[in-house]
Amino acid sequence: METVSENRAFGGVQGVYSHASTETGTGMTFSVYVPPHEAGAKLPVLWYISGLTCTHANVTEKGEFRQACAEHGIIFVAPDTSPRGEDVPDSAEEYDFGKGAGFYVDATREPWRKNYRMRSYIENELPGLIAENFPADMARQSITGHSMGGHGALTIGLRNADRFKSISAFSPIVAPGQCPWGEKALGRYLGEAREAWREYDAVALIEDGARHDHILVDQGTADDFLKDELKTGLLALACKKAAIPAQIRMQEGYDHSYYFISSFMESHVRWHAERLG
Amino acid sequence: METVSENRAFGGVQGVYSHASTETGTGMTFSVYVPPHEAGAKLPVLWYISGLTCTHANVTEKGEFRQACAEHGIIFVAPDTSPRGEDVPDSAEEYDFGKGAGFYVDATREPWRKNYRMRSYIENELPGLIAENFPADMARQSITGHSMGGHGALTIGLRNADRFKSISAFSPIVAPGQCPWGEKALGRYLGEAREAWREYDAVALIEDGARHDHILVDQGTADDFLKDELKTGLLALACKKAAIPAQIRMQEGYDHSYYFISSFMESHVRWHAERLG
Numbered sequence: 167m168e169t170v171s172e173n174r175a176f177g178g179v180q181g182v183y184s185h186a187s188t189e190t191g192t193g194m195t196f197s198v199y200v201p202p203h204e205a206g207a208k209l210p211v212l213w214y215i216s217g218l219t220c221t222h223a224n225v226t227e228k229g230e231f232r233q234a235c236a237e238h239g240i241i242f243v244a245p246d247t248s249p250r251g252e253d254v255p256d257s258a259e260e261y262d263f264g265k266g267a268g269f270y271v272d273a274t275r276e277p278w279r280k281n282y283r284m285r286s287y288i289e290n291e292l293p294g295l296i297a298e299n300f301p302a303d304m305a306r307q308s309i310t311g312h313s314m315g316g317h318g319a320l321t322i323g324l325r326n327a328d329r330f331k332s333i334s335a336f337s338p339i340v341a342p343g344q345c346p347w348g349e350k351a352l353g354r355y356l357g358e359a360r361e362a363w364r365e366y367d368a369v370a371l372i373e374d375g376a377r378h379d380h381i382l383v384d385q386g387t388a389d390d391f392l393k394d395e396l397k398t399g400l401l402a403l404a405c406k407k408a409a410i411p412a413q414i415r416m417q418e419g420y421d422h423s424y425y426f427i428s429s430f431m432e433s434h435v436r437w438h439a440e441r442l443g
Numbered sequence: 444m445e446t447v448s449e450n451r452a453f454g455g456v457q458g459v460y461s462h463a464s465t466e467t468g469t470g471m472t473f474s475v476y477v478p479p480h481e482a483g484a485k486l487p488v489l490w491y492i493s494g495l496t497c498t499h500a501n502v503t504e505k506g507e508f509r510q511a512c513a514e515h516g517i518i519f520v521a522p523d524t525s526p527r528g529e530d531v532p533d534s535a536e537e538y539d540f541g542k543g544a545g546f547y548v549d550a551t552r553e554p555w556r557k558n559y560r561m562r563s564y565i566e567n568e569l570p571g572l573i574a575e576n577f578p579a580d581m582a583r584q585s586i587t588g589h590s591m592g593g594h595g596a597l598t599i600g601l602r603n604a605d606r607f608k609s610i611s612a613f614s615p616i617v618a619p620g621q622c623p624w625g626e627k628a629l630g631r632y633l634g635e636a637r638e639a640w641r642e643y644d645a646v647a648l649i650e651d652g653a654r655h656d657h658i659l660v661d662q663g664t665a666d667d668f669l670k671d672e673l674k675t676g677l678l679a680l681a682c683k684k685a686a687i688p689a690q691i692r693m694q695e696g697y698d699h700s701y702y703f704i705s706s707f708m709e710s711h712v713r714w715h716a717e718r719l720g
Contacts, residue, residue, distance in 0.1 A: 173702035174665065180702050227701070230507050233709070388451065424504070425450035425457050432510070 167299055170195065176236040177202035180226065185295060189287040190249035191280060196292065197222040198300055199242040201235050208303035210442035211296065212435065214244045215288070215311030215318035218347070219266045221246050225312070230428035234435035240442065241302055245288055247315065249281040262347050263354065269342065270318035271366050273355035282355055285366075289322060308438040310334040312427055313391070316383070317342055320368035320401075324376040332380035332441040334434045336427045337389055340401035341369040347395050372404040380441050381405070381412035384430045386420030444576055447472065453513040454479035457503065462572060466564040467526035468557060473569065474499040475577055476519040478512050485580035487719035488573065489712065491521045492565070492588030492595035495624070496543045498523050502589070507705035511712035517719065518579055522565055524592070526558040539624050540631065546619065547595035548643050550632035559632055562643075566599060585715040587611040589704055590668070593660070594619055597645035597678075601653040609657035609718040611711045613704045614666055617678035618646040624672050649681040657718050658682070658689040661707045663697030 170182040178201040187194040203209055212235070214225050222244040225231070235242045248254075248268030255277040257264035273282035297304045309330045311319035316338020323333030342348020343363045352363040364370035385398045392398065398414060405412040420426040447459040455478040464471040480486055489512070491502050499521040502508070512519045525531075525545030532554040534541035550559035574581045586607050588596035593615020600610030619625020620640045629640040641647035662675045669675065675691060682689040697703040 173698055173700050174663075174696045174706075175702035176706045227505050230510070230705075232705070233507070386451075419451045421450055423450050425452035428507075428509070429451075429453045 167295060175199070176232040178232070178236055180232065182222065182226070187249075187287055187291060189283040189291045192249040192251045192254060194250070194287070195222055195246055197226040197244045198296070199232055199235055200300060201232075201239050201241070203239060203301060208301055209239050209241045210306035210308070211241045211243060211302050211304065212438050212442075213288070213307065213309040213311075213319070214242060215270065215309065215315035215322070216244060216247050217311070217313030217315045218247070219261050220315070221266075224424065225427070228424040228428060229431055231431050231435055234432045238435060238439035240435060240439060241300060243292075243296055245292055248284060254281045263351055267314065267351060269314060269348070269351040269355060269366065270322065271352065271355045274362070275355060275357050278355050285322070288318070289326065306331060306442045308332040308334075308442055310336070310434055310438070311338070312336040313396070313422065314339055314347070317348075317368065320381075321366055321371060324368060324371045324378055325365065327376065327378045330378075332382070332438050333378055334382040334437065335384075336430065336434075337385050337391070337396055337422055338368070338383060338401075339396055341367055341397055343367045343370060344400065345395045345397060369400050369404045372408050372410065377408065377410060379411060381410060382434065382437055383412065383414045384417055384434070385414070386417050386422065386426050388419050389422045389426075391422055444572060452476070453509040455509070455513055457509065459499065459503070464526075464564055464568060466560040466568045469526040469528045469531060471527070471564070472499055472523055474503040474521045475573070476509055476512055477577060478509075478516055478518070480516060480578065485578055486516050486518050487583035487585070488518045488520060488579050488581065489715050489719075490565070490584065490586040490588075490596070491519060492547065492586065492592035492599070493521060493524050494588070494590030494592045495524070496538050497592070498543075501701065502704070505701040505705060506708055508708050508712055511709045515712060515716035517712060517716060518577060520569075520573055522569055525561060531558045540628055544591065544628060546591060546625070546628040546632065546643065547599065548629065548632050551639070552632060552634050555632050562599070565595070566603065583608060583719045585609040585611075585719055587613070587711055587715070588615070589613040590673070590699065591616055591624070594625075594645065597658075598643055598648060601645060601648045601655055602642065604653065604655045607655075609659070609715050610655055611659040611714065612661075613707065613711075614662050614668070614673055614699055615645070615660060615678070616673055618644055618674055620644045620647060621677065622672045622674060646677050646681045649685050649687065654685065654687060656688060658687060659711065659714055660689065660691045661694055661711070662691070663694050663699065663703050665696050666699045666703075668699055
């Protein structure tokens, strides 16, 4: 692991790091905020999974999470959204497929299957690196994310309910199998047999039996993607049918931007902190 | 005035606006955050003056001021750092002169004097536009800024001590007449006769009699520009000699970045709020 940058912030250190990933076969960059803490302490970890077109940098610069993480003593980890590099297959004309749009799957189709392994990267490889290099208590993890990364947070969290104390999301894609962004990405990464998509679809995972008692979602009512892509109502319905006590909050007048995310970030960090102990 | 964008944030509206400036003879862009407020209310205004290479966008995206401004009911205005446009003379090879480096002077030398009128723009023209278009109580204004904009905040504030209830700065250039950035900029915008520089130099203004009872400065000890460009000690000395009760805080381990600014922004907004009433 190499240090790209480290800056003091809110009494802790905001770092950006890179490493050679065995899962993606590429170099990967991620950011970690370590709040002020006593020497030898082990701190809980909050993962933040980013949205389409983003890297680790968007939330790191605009997410406004550090004050709350410093207050509650939480490490904040922000991975990239896809493999990167000249040799990675891409679809340069499309913002919603290829680089910047990994959709947190392990792709099974050519030419994507070699590099697009963001599920295994975030679920398995990166946690090992975090445990090894930071004062992290890996028995206390929670997860959040935005848009495509809200989909990532919900699906990674639901598939690993025993690992994550709590799951939250900002304007998540709740059912990629039922929206254009998701149908395009899952169809190409995984093939057209829709049964294989279900483990990458929060609504389908819940329909198939996945459960979690601590789910929080914030969704802006002025979000241009709400109706056709995000479809928050499908998650509310699935949770209701499954008797999952999810908090799904519609936020009047908010859009899809980091102005929305930062407005509610403190509330999410505090909510996770209460569940991380 | 035209609206470039408006996003709901922390219960208020973060806007970006543009207009044709008579002072600079160019189009100018600036941002305004209006916090939640009762209909008909008039709110105090905090000006944020930005640093070298920046536009309104840096602090708008990375400054983390909105939560505190929403809490205290303060309008936050962020102007650009120079005139912009194809027709504006520039020095493209230099990051510290020309576009992005207006130094908040009214230039007197060719070819700069026509467009580089950032002092008059910020002191006179833009306040009129703010008063006209936003729910601003112009009898309650304060000013802050970063680096070159910390220089801007200090000099604009000291020259207009009756207008600004309080002046703060993050890692300001305190004496442009005594550092390479300032000597280059003032020498070219104003000419080599150093007497003309003194109204654009906080330390010189204080030596020449300017006073203000509410000055707050934060400066990181790990700031690469501290020793040769910022020279905080010169301000501390000038304030001491003039019996100005300035709070000058050296912040251990902090650098020159927005990670530093955002760490102390809440503290500055709260400090101004106490003085804005």
